[in-house]
Amino acid sequence: MVPERVAKAEKKDWAFINAWSLSLFGAIAALFTLCTLWPEPYLDVLSFLPDGLFVTFEVTVLSISCAVPLGLLTGLGRISKNRAINLLASTYVEIIRGIPLLVQIFYIYYALAKFLQVSGLTSAVIAISFCYGAYMGEVFRAGIMAISKGQSEAARSLGFNRFQTMFYVILPQAWRTILPPVGNECIAMLKDTSLVSVMAMPDLMQRGRSFAAKTYLYFETYTIIALIYLIITLLLSKGVSFMETRLNYYDKRK
Amino acid sequence: MMRTLRALLFALVAGGMLCGNALAADKLIVASDPTWPPIEFLDAQKNVVGFDPDYITAVAKEAGLSVEVRNIAWDGIFAGVGAGTYDIVASGVSITPEREKAFDFTIPYYTVHQIVVTRKADSYADFASLKGKTIGGQIGNTGIRVAEKAKSGATIKEYDDVGLAMQDLLNNRIDAVICDSPVALYYANKKEGFNDKLRIAFHTPEGESFGFVVRKGRKDLVEKLNKGIEAVRAKGIEKELLAKWLGE
Incomplete structure (x- = not known):
């Protein structure tokens, strides 16, 4: 038996923990951690990429x-x-x-x-x-x-x-x-x-490839590339689901 | 178990004897990694052919030796010559200070440069004249680094292989291609469909030299090979080989 005064987790308390936010904040945290703890090579990789992005x-x-x-x-x-x-x-x-x-x-x-x-x-x-x-x-x-x-x-x-x-x-x-x-x-x-x-074409991937070929830092380069792709696709998917919600406005009112 | 060991031992001894015989007959084994046309590659019959095999055979002939070229993968090619599995490595090996510490090299027999290839109609003569133009090359190749270091103000495009860059040069999408001299010469002088449209514009002054590699301490062999190289040069055989394989 759970005593009544014990605070139970409400559904809305956990609402912010879902697959999307876990992935997004996980990716951002990983990127941030790598770049602060080991600025050499990770920050070097990152600063090589903006024009590719x-x-x-x-x-x-x-x-x-x-x-x-x-x-x-x-x-x-x-x-x-x-x-x-x-x-x-x-x-x-x-x-x-x-x-x-x-x-x-x-x-x-x-x-x-x-x-x-x-x-x-x-x-x-x-x-x-x-x-x-x-x-x-x-x-x-x-x-x-x-x-x-x-x-x-x-x-x-x-x-x-x-x-x-x-x-x-x-x-x-x-x-x-x-x-x-x-x-x-x-x-x-x-x-x-x-x-x-x-x-x-000097896109994000190509920038990463040439950086890796120059420095032989394959692990570091492709980790950063993967994280960046993940972050932008997650943001894009949020945009799509936001539009979905707007379009479903009349359905929701029922 | 004992029997397996004995068989192994027998195989080793027999192998050693075969090797010994080969050496006794003054037939030297040459290792070559045939993945770099036209320096060395496999022909349709899977024989190792190219500039290096022909060159080392000619050198050996001049030095009074006989050689047999074998297909050995680049991985471990140095370990093999160090261990005495074969006598010479002839595989487009650049002479570097690190390698010279571990092996003995002959005198250089070929020098590679980075060459810039352009279309016939264009008249670029140095990196400065390529300012604002586009230079193509192979991703991760030394040519790309040379072009970057030149800081010419040209855009650099990195292709998956040199062939695609050459194709784009023909298609007017880029203005120049930078690559190792044998490859550049192959496209500009020899390869049909390319040689009538492309020309060598200029090359970098500093080059890397190829040398034949032998085990450290085999001074006698190095001396013989050096004499062979000099003879090959003096007799004009080198010129023939350069013309045959590299179109120089």
């Missing part, structure tokens, strides 16, 4: 802003009744999904250079957004299909045309289903930008 963000933001519209178009194409558009969108998804991103990057940057030469940044954004556009297309398709047919029938009977039905009635509702997986795709995308180092 900038390139990683640049590639991620540009790729997200290309991949989301591309995914939307692909999703719409996949549910289109126009056979040609449907076939085009479906073929795109099938082809891109079947080729590893690393191969796509090599293909666009090195193989296609025979015919046209695009810069490293452009190749990176094209490769990543084409790849993730295909994955996101499937997410958009599933999200749109999940909205009951009655919604579009009602909108159409109220005089909305097909375009208006999609953009004013279906998509705003579908966003709530679409957003979590799209957010996950964005996080995966940020991690996959580490592949662009094969194009000699």
